[in-house]
Amino acid sequence: MELFYAYDADGRTCRLDAEESGHCCRVLRHRSGNEIHVIDGLGTMYRCRLTDDSPKGAEAEVLETFPGWGGHPYRLTVACCPTKNNDRFEWFVEKATEIGVDRIVPTIGERSERKVYKTDRADRIALSATKQSLKARIPEIAVPVTVKEFIRQADSDCLKLIAYCFEGDTKRISIQEALQDYDGNDITVLIGPEGDFSPEEARLALEYGYIPVHLGASRLRTETAAVLAATAVYLRYE
Numbered sequence: 001m002e003l004f005y006a007y008d009a010d011g012r013t014c015r016l017d018a019e020e021s022g023h024c025c026r027v028l029r030h031r032s033g034n035e036i037h038v039i040d041g042l043g044t045m046y047r048c049r050l051t052d053d054s055p056k057g058a059e060a061e062v063l064e065t066f067p068g069w070g071g072h073p074y075r076l077t078v079a080c081c082p083t084k085n086n087d088r089f090e091w092f093v094e095k096a097t098e099i100g101v102d103r104i105v106p107t108i109g110e111r112s113e114r115k116v117y118k119t120d121r122a123d124r125i126a127l128s129a130t131k132q133s134l135k136a137r138i139p140e141i142a143v144p145v146t147v148k149e150f151i152r153q154a155d156s157d158c159l160k161l162i163a164y165c166f167e168g169d170t171k172r173i174s175i176q177e178a179l180q181d182y183d184g185n186d187i188t189v190l191i192g193p194e195g196d197f198s199p200e201e202a203r204l205a206l207e208y209g210y211i212p213v214h215l216g217a218s219r220l221r222t223e224t225a226a227v228l229a230a231t232a233v234y235l236r237y238e
Contacts, residue, residue, distance in 0.1 A: 001037060002028065003131040005138075006060075009040040014048055014060045021058035024050075036060055039131070041138040045069035070135035072100040074185040074237045077158075079105040079150050080226040081193035084113040086121075092223040093122045096230040097129035097139055100238075106144040111195030117144045147201045150190070151208050158186035162210040163225055164202050172212040175229060179236040189229040194222055 004024050006014035016024060016038075024030050032053045038046045038060060044067050048060035078101055082089045093104060104126075106117045119141045130138045145153070154160055159182045161175060179187070190205065197205075206212070215228050 001134060003045070003134070004036055004038050005127060005131065006038045006040055006046075009038065009044070009046065009062075011065065012062055013051075014038040014040075014046055014062060016058045016060075018056050022055045024055075025053045025058050026055040030058075035063070039069070039136040039138075041127070041130070041136070043068055043071060043137040045136040066136070068136075070133070071137060072234070072237065074100075074187060074233060075102050075158075076100065076230065076233050077103040077105060077154075077188040078191065078226055078230055079107045079147075079188065080191040081109045081112050081147070081222060082106045082114045082117040082144070083194065083222050086114075088221065088223045089117075090122060090125050092226045093125050093141070094129045095227045097126050097135075098133040099227070099230045099234050100135075101139045101230050102137070103140045103142060105142040105150055107147045107150050107190070108144055109147040109193045109195075110198040110201060112193040113195065114193075119143070147190070147192075147197065148204055151201070151204050151210070154188050154208065155186065156209065157184075158188050159184060160188045160190070160205075160208070160210040161213045161229075162190040162197075162202070162205045163213055163215055163229065164192060164197050164205070170206070170212055172214045175213040175215055175232045176236070178211050178213050179232060185237065187233055189226075189233070191222060191226045191229060 008015040047064040052059040122141045
């Protein structure tokens with residue numbers, strides 16, 4: 001199934017931007033009268049009939065509406081520190097989108113090697129992965145914040161998990177156990193940078209109700225840990 005993204009969908013008409021229009025009408029050669037499938041990025045998929053096949057601004061009439069199309073029965077936020085190598089973080093964005101994530105928050109830790117992160121490419125990757133994996137909702141790529149800012153901002157009602165190698169008497173449980181014991185569906189997972197969280201960041205997370213978890217015995221790269229966490233949530237609810 002081919003999916004196109006409409007920047008403007010009002011329930012009657014879907015309008016594609018120049019990039020999507022070019023792909024639809026110039027590359028794939030769709031013409032007025034053809035049926036196409038369009039997502040609004042907010043969770044709805046539309047079966048449409050193309051009414052304007054301009055490669056600069058195509059429009060389509062809505063024939064049928066499918067709310068919640070390709071969705072999942074949970075809300076997942078993954079806060080992850082961008083890696084020194086941008087490609088690795090972008091790989092995480094792509095794979096987490098394919099698996100099922102609602103919000104990705106680039107967080108800057110005290111030990112992060114990358115202190116600045118621009119979200120433009122991540123937004124495009126998330127859109128592409130959303131269409132490829134047959135979903136209608138594009139995950140939000142949030143404005144980067146520091147780890148401490150994110151910890152203080154997190155919703156107190158959700159299940160908050162932090163993957164960190166705590167030392168001393170702090171007990172960690174597996175992420176599977178933490179998810180299995182939770183009867184809600186709103187989860188936040190915090191993944192640190194290559195140099196891990198600082199002790200101060202970890203202490204603050206505990207103070208704000210984060211549960212320390214581990215992702216198994218292997219030592220994982222940042223982006224691998226983030227994808228594994230998204231997979232654990234997906235498998236818990238699917």
